[in-house]
Amino acid sequence: AQKVTQAQTEISVVEKEDVTLDCVYETRDTTYYLFWYKQPPSGELVFLIRRNSFDEQNEISGRYSWNFQKSTSSFNFTITASQVVDSAVYFCALSGSSNTGKLIFGQGTTLQVKP
Amino acid sequence: EPEVTQTPSHQVTQMGQEVILRCVPISNHLYFYWYRQILGQKVEFLVSFYNNEISEKSEIFDDQFSVERPDGSNFTLKIRSTKLEDSAMYFCASFRRVGTDTQYFGPGTRLTVL
Numbered sequence: 001a002q003k004v005t006q007a008q009t010e011i012s013v014v015e016k017e018d019v020t021l022d023c024v025y026e027t028r029d030t031t032y033y034l035f036w037y038k039q040p041p042s043g044e045l046v047f048l049i050r051r052n053s054f055d056e057q058n059e060i061s062g063r064y065s066w067n068f069q070k071s072t073s074s075f076n077f078t079i080t081a082s083q084v085v086d087s088a089v090y091f092c093a094l095s096g097s098s099n100t101g102k103l104i105f106g107q108g109t110t111l112q113v114k115p
Numbered sequence: 116e117p118e119v120t121q122t123p124s125h126q127v128t129q130m131g132q133e134v135i136l137r138c139v140p141i142s143n144h145l146y147f148y149w150y151r152q153i154l155g156q157k158v159e160f161l162v163s164f165y166n167n168e169i170s171e172k173s174e175i176f177d178d179q180f181s182v183e184r185p186d187g188s189n190f191t192l193k194i195r196s197t198k199l200e201d202s203a204m205y206f207c208a209s210f211r212r213v214g215t216d217t218q219y220f221g222p223g224t225r226l227t228v229l
Contacts, residue, residue: 043225044222044223045223047217091157095218100146100165101163103218105159107157108157
């Protein structure tokens with residue numbers, strides 16, 4: 001069975017702090033894809049990143065960075081110098097090669113960035 | 116940039132009524148999905164659709180639900196007899212090719228069942 005766990009339900013930080021959102025996944029597939037989506041208060045799901053299981057290189061995009069470690073089945077997301085606009089719910093998701101492309105989502109982490 | 120669109124943005128209905136939620140996926144995409152998010156909870160997979168048929172469905176997707184791609188552009192989710200617990204945000208999503216592409220989500224339809 002496939003599963004995504006985001007153990008942090010809520011995180012509160014002060015602006016300009018760095019914050020890391022944890023994501024741990026379970027899958028028996030050797031090929032799979034990991035995603036992060038942002039859900040701002042307006043409710044839409046905004047795509048942030050997709051990684052495949054063969055690419056363990058860390059990625060940086062502006063203030064965002066992702067650390068993918070197959071050895072610990074984790075795909076953590078770090079926001080550097082957080083801003084109030086980063087306040088949102090962040091979802092980690094998994095798609096395995098053996099299924100129809102459906103995404104299995106974690107419970108989400110609510111990030112509140114205070115001024 | 117192409118996007119997935121959904122209508123209506125908000126639907127209010129009485130328990131027992133039928134509702135149809137509409138989605139227009141990105142035009143060259145081949146894989147279509149519906150997801151549900153009950154307020155404050157995670158996003159849950161409902162159904163996937165490929166080559167004009169359901170390819171996978173979850174336990175949530177019971178006989179009250181159906182999907183259709185009636186005209187090659189629209190992708191609809193019908194709930195035949197709504198229940199209070201169907202109140203949720205419903206997201207449509209599409210892929211061009213599974214795995215090698217990003218799954219794009221529509222803005223969602225908020226369904227409120229009274």
